[in-house]
Amino acid sequence: MKLDGKVAIVTGTSPNIGGGIAEGLAAEGAAVVCVDSRAENAADCAKSIASKGGRALAMTCDVTDDGQVAEAVEKTRKTLGRIDVLVNSAAFFNRKGVLDMPLNEWNQQLAVILGGAFLFTKHVARAMIDGGRKGSMINIISTAGHQGEPNNIAYCTGKSGLLNFTRSAAMELIGYGIRVNSITPTATDPAESLERGARWGRRAPDAARLQEAFKPFRSRVAMQKLPAPSDYARAAVFLASDDAAMITGIDLRVDAGAIAQYWAWDPGK
């Protein structure tokens, strides 16, 4: 297994992407700390990993709170002895544009996307340096961080900021042997998160309606199919593992070709 003996912290462990990445890291042998401000998302993710024989801890923590982040990192170190991997995935969606978004909502969204990644990176980097760990950090971006999407101003800005935060932190931490990279997901096929939600005992949403809502994304993207959380998890395992020992400061796009695609080309025609 590629991550045997390693300890990973994953933030934002809903049944969708963060939970998928957490389960993927655990399947490769990592002990995983599932961090979420919603207690059930931390607890259900940890429970699911433990049910498959993995080692996991649940931590309810608001990534925007310096004290709570420091405590989560310290508790991880005390309980599991080390920290090798950090995945910053916590975020929330609030589709508003520059004309209508109130300042407090702009601040709150950036506080989670950028502030949360900053706080976890800072506290985990200190712990890695103290423990002499040559760790790996992974920030979750979005294709919306590479392109101008109308009426999604704080999300697009935050994700774009996180791209260069990644490069900047990578350069700052390179001397300690800590690698910092990012993964860019895009519109994600809902089937796997529905299956994970069901496994975690969540109430099932209308799957057919959800799949219907994703039709335009599927038909307009170069590959004509959408990635699943497990596709992101495999990329995270790679970046977290020693296979990526010489890789830092990159963005690994797992986006079915979305960013490479020429804007006027319609792959469905």
Ligand SMILES: NC(=O)c1ccc[n+]([C@@H]2O[C@H](COP(=O)([O-])OP(=O)(O)OC[C@H]3O[C@@H](n4cnc5c(N)ncnc54)[C@H](O)[C@@H]3O)[C@@H](O)[C@H]2O)c1
């Ligand atoms: N869903 C997509 O199609 C998509 C596409 C591209 C990128 N992404 C990115 O992937 C990541 C995961 O997305 P998702 O679809 O699984 O989202 P999600 O909403 O299902 O999960 C996000 C999790 O973050 C948690 N969270 C929010 N604020 C928090 C806070 N202050 N402290 C701690 N936890 C907090 C939420 O409780 C939730 O469990 C995000 O960074 C998102 O921007 C998602």
